[in-house]
Amino acid sequence: MTEANTAEEAQAQETAVHEGVHNYSSEDEWVKPDDPLLLERLEWFKDQKLGLMMHWGPYSQLGMVESWALSDGDADWARDCIDWGVEGEELKREYFDLNKTFNPIRFQPELWADLAAEGGFKYLTFTTKHHDGFCMWDTHTTDYRITGSDTPFHRHKYADICRHLFDAFRSRGLAISAYFSKADWHTPDYWAPGMERGEKMWRGPSYDPKEYPWLWEKFVNFTQEQMTELLTKYGRIDMLWLDAGWVNAERGQDIRLGEFVDKIRREHQPWLLSADRTVGGPYENVITPEQTLPERPLNVPWESCITMGTSFSFNYEDKYKSVRELVHLLVEIVAKGGNLALNVGPQPDGRLPRAAIERMKGLGAWLKINGDAIYGTRVCAPYASEDRKFRFTRKGDVVYAIRLYAEGETVERELALALPEGSFETAELLGGEGPLPLRRTESGITLTLPDSVRAGETPIALCVRLS
Structure with a gap:
């Protein structure tokens, strides 16, 4: 989503988010890579057609939207379901403390991978870190992680969730797309205490990077170190799926992404696709409409990330699309040349919702007969x-x-x-x-x-x- 510079822009964006229609880059902003290997990998990506997206973290305990309630600038839409009498700083404290009760002991990565393979999914896009800054891998950059001592799950055999999930999906022949938020509302290098902008905190940094270049440099190093861990210690990653599009050089939030991606490709993963979503340019190899799809076919690589229910994160009262609706959605997207990244929000106990499992199996049953008309087209x-x-x-x-x-x-x-x-x-x-x-x-x-x-x-x- 685009950074809000004025109250009018912020309101327009909040309305867009609330309605579920999100900004995405146009064909004109797509830059064709020069590297023959990347061109080959983009053709591979266009063959896949169906990916499984998962938004999961401590926020699943609340059954509400992931991260966004933390941003005062997004309160109008992100806090409309908060009914326990908290707001502002107390809300943020309670939210950031959710790691202390997150204990998904019924998590079964092998079962998830089996269900995905049976459902006809070809790759996984998993939220390694959302805007709230909680890391679902064993990072050494922060204690705010799934393996941190404050998180009770850290004792579990599957504590390093990303490692076990990625390994399980790869073993079934599925590719890995690592979702990573470029923003981080937990680290003091981005939201620095005592440096709030005006009366409300927004989704961007709490300070002007030009006025505090040393602090911004700390954040850049922190972010690059986290991405390096994911891309060097967790096996083959086929795509780095980057959210928080307001973090970019044109907005004064330069994390030197191009320099980083080029180095990773040169030294570790030459096949790596990057999806620097809504930013455009040479590092947005795949265009990613969210909760919507283009009106006509696009002649560039693209995928629509769309929820199986109404929410990206787990929602206790969510209503799921029928198998018929999901098949028709997939067919519409594929006919327009894209992929469907179908999102499922796991439960806080580590299970997938029963309705989601039923939909996945129904989708797989249809694809088992009709997949020739979908895959590789x-x-x-x-x-x-x-x-x-x-x-x-x-x-x-x-x-x-x-x-x-x-x-x-x-x-x-x-x-x-x-x-x-x-x-x-x-x-x-x-x-x-x-x-x-x-x-x-x-x-x-x-x-x-x-x-x-x-x-x-x-x-x-x-x-x-x-x-």
């Missing part, structure tokens, strides 16, 4: 039919026509298709038994569906392979 013009019933994807000369069905909608005996560009001789229903009867018409082709498809419950979506 590219944009096919037009990406959607005029009546919006079909979405199209392409692999080379093969086109996939995906018919989306609403709950209870009648499945037609014949599918009439105005064909995308290309000449097709055969049509095959994924999961079906052989070619479908095909009849040419003036506007395209008509396919006859087997009676077995029309019987029973309305399918979520049918995928036809055209070649």
Whole structure:
């Protein structure tokens, strides 16, 4: 999200956040890398299509939005669910003390990885640190960490959560994307005590880096040391997913990110993609819409991070999207050339919510039959039919026509298709038994569906392979 410099800008941003429609960089701000390996890795990324995102930390105990209640400048929307009679500094004290009760003893990284693999997910984006500064790995830069002595979980065999989670997911063939907030509201090098700006603290530093360059340099070193730990001690990391877009050189908050990423690529992980989200430029290799998606296909690498329920962090009363809604969302995103980073907020005890598990399994069951129309595909013009019933994807000369069905909608005996560009001789229903009867018409082709498809419950979506 963009830094607020005026009250009007702050209000506009708070409204945008509250409505769940977040800023993201445009195609024009994307810079194509020169490195052939990075170009290869971007094509790999575009093949993956479905990633699992997880926001998890001590805040899950409250069942409310992660971190944001700490920012006085974001209080209008971030504190609307706080009903226990605290505010301001007392709220911050209670929030920062949540590490002292965070004890997710039912955490099972192997089970999470199994569920992700079964659900058809291809990579994990995990919050190693959100804006509140709590570290979910065994960092040596701060005691405010999952392995710190104040956190009861530090005695557990899985205490170094990032290590065990990353290892488990990699062992199932899933890639790792490490979410890391460039802002840190816990360290005194960013929010320095006694240096608050005016009457309210905001999401940026509590001081002007130009006036206190020595303090800002301490924060830069602190931040780079944390990222170095993650990128040198935790195995292969495929992408560094950076949040807090207001921390950038143009805003006077230069953490020398380019210098850092170049060094990591040169000395440790040459394949590393970086997503310096909402900043644009050469280190935002992937554009990341949040809780929204583009109106049309984008010709650059992108992923929409969207919640399975209504909240990124665990919410006790959350309402989850149905499997049908999730499949349709995935198809829409893939047809527009993007990936879906589907967010699940783990519970404070270390389990995944039962509703989330059911959705993951349902998504995986559909992808097991229809994954050929999703994974490894590219944009096919037009990406959607005029009546919006079909979405199209392409692999080379093969086109996939995906018919989306609403709950209870009648499945037609014949599918009439105005064909995308290309000449097709055969049509095959994924999961079906052989070619479908095909009849040419003036506007395209008509396919006859087997009676077995029309019987029973309305399918979520049918995928036809055209070649």
